[in-house]
Amino acid sequence: xxxxxxxxxxxxxxxxxxxxxxxxxxxxxxxxxxxxxxxxxxxxxxxxxxxxxxxxxxxxxxxxxxxxxxxxxxxxxxxxxxxxxxxxxxxxxxxxxxxxxxxxxxxxxxxxxxxxxxxxxxxxxxxxxxxxxxxxxxxxxxxxxxxxxxxxxxxxxxxxxxxxxxxxxxxxxxxxxxxxxxxxxxxxxxxxxxxxxxxxxxxxxxxxxxxxxxxxxxxxxxxxxxxxxxxxxxxxxxxxxxxxxxxxxxxxxxxxxxxxxxxxxxxxxxxxxxxxxxxxxxxxxxxxxxxxxxxxxxxxxxxxxxxxxxxxxxxxxxxxxxxxxxxxxxxxxxxxxxxxxxxxxxxxxxxxxxxxxxxxxxxxxxxxxxxxxxxxxxxxxxxxxxxxxxxxxxxxxxxxxxxxxxxxxxxxxxxxxxxxxxxxxxxxxxxxxxxxxxxxxxxxxxxxxxxxxxxxxxxxxxxxxxxxxxxxxxxxxxxxxxxxxxxxxxxxxxxxxxxxxxxxxxxxxxxxxxxxxxxxxxxxxxxxx
Numbered sequence: 001x002x003x004x005x006x007x008x009x010x011x012x013x014x015x016x017x018x019x020x021x022x023x024x025x026x027x028x029x030x031x032x033x034x035x036x037x038x039x040x041x042x043x044x045x046x047x048x049x050x051x052x053x054x055x056x057x058x059x060x061x062x063x064x065x066x067x068x069x070x071x072x073x074x075x076x077x078x079x080x081x082x083x084x085x086x087x088x089x090x091x092x093x094x095x096x097x098x099x100x101x102x103x104x105x106x107x108x109x110x111x112x113x114x115x116x117x118x119x120x121x122x123x124x125x126x127x128x129x130x131x132x133x134x135x136x137x138x139x140x141x142x143x144x145x146x147x148x149x150x151x152x153x154x155x156x157x158x159x160x161x162x163x164x165x166x167x168x169x170x171x172x173x174x175x176x177x178x179x180x181x182x183x184x185x186x187x188x189x190x191x192x193x194x195x196x197x198x199x200x201x202x203x204x205x206x207x208x209x210x211x212x213x214x215x216x217x218x219x220x221x222x223x224x225x226x227x228x229x230x231x232x233x234x235x236x237x238x239x240x241x242x243x244x245x246x247x248x249x250x251x252x253x254x255x256x257x258x259x260x261x262x263x264x265x266x267x268x269x270x271x272x273x274x275x276x277x278x279x280x281x282x283x284x285x286x287x288x289x290x291x292x293x294x295x296x297x298x299x300x301x302x303x304x305x306x307x308x309x310x311x312x313x314x315x316x317x318x319x320x321x322x323x324x325x326x327x328x329x330x331x332x333x334x335x336x337x338x339x340x341x342x343x344x345x346x347x348x349x350x351x352x353x354x355x356x357x358x359x360x361x362x363x364x365x366x367x368x369x370x371x372x373x374x375x376x377x378x379x380x381x382x383x384x385x386x387x388x389x390x391x392x393x394x395x396x397x398x399x400x401x402x403x404x405x406x407x408x409x410x411x412x413x414x415x416x417x418x419x420x421x422x423x424x425x426x427x428x429x430x431x432x433x434x435x436x437x438x439x440x441x442x443x444x445x446x447x448x449x450x451x452x453x454x455x456x457x458x459x460x461x462x463x464x465x466x467x468x469x470x471x472x473x474x475x476x477x478x479x480x481x482x483x484x485x486x487x488x489x490x491x492x493x494x495x496x497x498x499x500x501x502x503x504x505x506x507x508x509x510x511x512x513x514x515x516x517x518x519x520x521x522x523x524x525x526x527x528x529x
Contacts, residue, residue: 003435004519012511013351017082017254019362023179024255026262033270035185035337036245038192038277040330041120042238043300051222053282056235061275064457065243067450069271070440071424072246076263077437078520083348084250085420092423096502099354101419103498106346108412113170113335114380115387116406118163121328125162127301128324156388163384170332171377174339177366178255181340188333191326196281199304203288206307212288233469237461241410251341260437343372355501357511407465408487414462425451434520
């Protein structure tokens with residue numbers, strides 16, 4: 001059976017791929033995927049919805065996370081080109097279609113790094129170093145009149161400085177070679193696991209010491225209810241955002257030593273660890289904190305801070321300092337991992353004439369897409385400054401800032417998967433002859449099932465994060481009109497920018513189209529006429 005296809009690529013793509021280095025092994029891929037999947041910043045956004053999270057965590061794990069993982073395992077082990085999801089979308093529906101998928105997939109990351117991740121880093125410092133997540137730099141730790149009397153400019157300036165250090169430190173790790181950058185994912189994954197273990201131990205001590213007072217969750221709180229406004233508007237979008245990341249490692253597909261063997265193995269193991277980690281931590285958060293303490297902006301921070309407060313100050317204070325540093329490193333590993341994978345994806349898309357080719361230039365020294373990496377840092381900086389200014393001169397609190405920036409990060413992310421999932425089914429029908437090292441069980445019925453279920457989730461998540469219930473908008477501390485403007489206007493700008501970049505790329509005459517033959521039985525690339 002012929003297991004090769006002919007594809008149109010570009011001369012710039014072939015030239016830049018010569019700079020790639022095979023530095024991605026199974027161990028690296030496992031921890032890379034774990035770092036991408038396990039996030040600390042959104043645990044609070046999930047747990048703040050109360051006991052309803054637990055059944056929906058299980059339901060979404062079976063009906064979204066599992067089929068999505070199976071789908072990604074087949075795509076990632078079969079179509080192993082650099083650029084991952086861009087290459088899949090292009091093979092399925094062409095360059096123009098793929099250009100939108102790649103743009104949303106990439107741009108969601110600087111918005112996320114400059115948004116909820118930077119906010120989480122700020123919240124960690126305020127919570128554990130200053131004792132209050134809403135501590136006001138240049139003011140007091142109070143609320144109401146005390147905070148209002150302080151200068152918003154001073155608080156905003158300090159937050160910007162902290163966020164800048166976080167953003168560009170994370171970006172620098174992505175700019176360095178993959179051999180170096182992948183260790184951010186490895187170390188970050190161990191730090192996340194250590195934080196979860198420390199949290200579980202502290203929570204047990206907190207409970208056994210009789211400190212857990214107030215109304216807690218009961219069995220009736222856990223049974224799924226008919227409150228679909230809560231489920232669709234708050235729980236599912238956050239869960240979907242937490243679950244995604246299986247395909248990220250394929251952004252560096254041609255830097256893997258053996259993707260056909262290692263992609264399915266790494267995804268299965270990372271998926272199991274992720275489900276166990278989320279299930280354990282969210283359960284501990286929900287059953288440790290009273291209902292009144294399930295805050296959205298710093299749910300995990302609030303939880304671990306509360307259980308740490310039961311320790312004697314001589315132990316709890318220095319431990320809190322260490323925990324803050326661990327949280328910052330943990331969220332940096334999440335952001336850095338996504339930058340490494342998604343920036344490579346958009347670099348390949350740029351070289352393939354869907355954007356200016358200079359954005360796809362790889363460093364000869366590091367083998368990384370420095371131009372896109374730098375643009376990621378710049379966009380993250382702009383997003384961070386705008387969000388902090390909107391929040392500082394509005395209803396200034398860390399919870400409002402987090403809600404505002406998280407919504408847009410979720411919407412751009414879920415939109416990108418509306419391009420990825422249909423591409424899987426199209427490739428299944430378009431190239432049935434290609435050898436697949438791993439195939440979704442159930443044949444064509446199984447293929448349709450693992451496509452339709454994830455698509456349904458991302459459609460619902462996208463719609464309800466762009467137009468959420470009033471309760472979600474109120475958390476941002478802005479009017480519905482302001483909230484909608486912060487979501488829809490940037491999306492329109494991104495759409496226009498994608499078209500402009502696509503036209504720009506098509507007009508570059510020096511970057512000529514070249515026909516290549518992709519041999520999926522031997523994973524060799526031969527240049528044709």
